[in-house]
Amino acid sequence: MLLTSCEDFLSEKPSLGLVVPTNLDDFEALLSNDQQIFNQTPAIGEVASADFNIPFQHWQSLRLEWERQAYIWAEDVNQNGELPDWSVPFQQIFYANVVLDGLGTIEITQDQNDRAKQLEGIALFFRAFAYHQLLELFTPYTRFDGEDSEFGLPIRMNSLVTPNPNRASVAEVKSLIKADLEKAIELLPLNEPLKTRPSISAAKALLMRVYFMEGDYSSALELGQQLHNEGLTLIDYTQLPVTTSNPFGIFNQEVIFHSQLMLYQFYNSPLTFIDQNLLALYNDNDARKALFFINRGGNGLNFKAFHTGRATWFGGIGTNEVLLTYIECLVRAEDLTLASELLNSFLEFRIKDFEEITFSSQEEALEVILLERRKELSFRGLRWMDLKRLNFEGYQINLQRDFGESIYSLTPNSLAYVFPIPPQEIDRSSMIQNPR
Incomplete structure (x- = not known):
């Protein structure tokens, strides 16, 4: 339903000829398309985060050009002009806008009002989720109280795709994300049995993440307090069976909102190894080591289990993320007693x-x-965000890829922390390319 190619997304309007949504059932069906439109999270930041290593020969064999180039932080990540991490979120934004536009044009009866409000809240959440992912990958890092940047994103407030989009500032994009989520909180249900659709808790958790990643720890702390008071259920990892291929079931009790990282070739490859520096952080009595990783007989440990309950990587929002974010905010507010x-x-x-x-x-x-x-x-799409945040605060985290004769490095606050916009989008618009 309403499917289109991922390429040239800002320049070419997806065809609505297949199905034109005209009623609440149509809108709900569109927002429920979690396999091909929504509930997909960009993964290129995970490729570049240096939590795993690939032997040179395996790296050469990777089918996707942008996967190879992102792995070594190349200047031209998307040399062939394609990058789904850019186009898929803009697809999601388009379809969310289709719903928002449609809800504003159809007649809604009294008994449909609550359902229409919920669908509006879902669409606003999906638009905010997509924009936040784009913000973290394709714009420079800016603190909430720091300088703005002109290298923001094209803002799409409706489903009319106009040519030559301009880039809004980073501050303007953040304002849109926050406004969408604040309104979504008013419209979404308190409880949502389908975790592929957002609840009030999901919208609060995403808004908390937005504030947290821009260094507004006070605002994030307030939301963390609310979410903690409402209840954050955790799984006891020490009681999970380590011999099970994936002990985390789909839609498990730690999942607030379900989304999976986009499929990349390195997923579950026996030649994709966990970085030794990361492995060294886990003590022998840490249950996560045996649950997350496995030795398949190679030269290191491989990935094993994810909160999707499947072989795909989790890119949604979990109670464990919310709790750890809340605790860090408490520490930064010097409430060490409650934090501990x-x-x-x-x-x-x-x-x-x-x-x-x-x-x-x-x-x-x-x-x-x-x-x-x-x-x-x-391995859930958050490390790239944290690297940008922490390096801006002075943590000086250096990343490195060692291919023997060739060594690649990513220095703190490098321009390479901002991925380039696909070239065809630049060619067809008045947007300025991100400097690399």
Whole structure:
């Protein structure tokens, strides 16, 4: 339904000739298309985050050009002009706008009002989710209280695709995301049995992530407090069977909103190995090590289990992310007592024979919580966001790819942290390309 090629998305309007949505059933069917339109999260940031390594020969054999180039932080990531990490989110934005436009033009009866409001909330959430992913990949990092940047994104507020889109500033894009989510919170249901569709908690959690990633820890803290008070259910990892191929079932109790990272060739390859520096962070009594990783007889450990309950990587929102984000915000607000209490409760579900920890200083507490965030939230599309945030704050995290004769590096705050816009979009518009 309403499908189109991913290429040249901003310049060519998708055909509505197949099915034109005209009623609430049509709109709901469109928003429920989680396999081909929504519930897909860009994965190119995960490729570039250096949490895994690929032997040179395997890297050469990767079918996707942008996958190879992103892995080494090349200047021209999308040399052939294609990049689904750009076009798919704009597809999602288009279809969300189709619903929002349609809801504004059809007659809605009294008994349809609640359903129409919910569909509006879902569409606003999906638009905000897509824009936030684009923001983190294709725009420079800016703090909430820092300087703005002209290298934002084209803002699409309706389904009319006009030629030559201009780039709004980063601040304008952020304002749109926040406004969409704030309105979605008013419209969405408190409980949503289908985790491929957002609830109030999902919208709050995404808004919390938006504030958190731009360094507005105070605003993120307020939302974290609300979500914690409403309840954040965790799985006891120490009780999960390590011999099961994937002990995390689909739509498990830690999933607030389900989405999966876009399919890339390196998924589940026996020649894709976990970075040794990351593996070294897990102690032998850490249940996550045996649950997340497996030795398939190669030269290192491979990926094993994800919160999708499948072989695909999780790109949604989970209670564990919300809790760790909340704890970090507490530490930054110098509430070390509550932060340590919540972290201890969390680690009891992750570490066998766990011994409680205490914080003697904010610096120590921040070091511990960042370590736990690093171990818990790998391979779910968040590391690239954290690298940009933390490097801006002075953490000086260097990334490196070693191919023997060739060594590639990504220095903190490098221009390469902003992916280039697909060339055909630049050629067909008045947009300025991201400097690399």
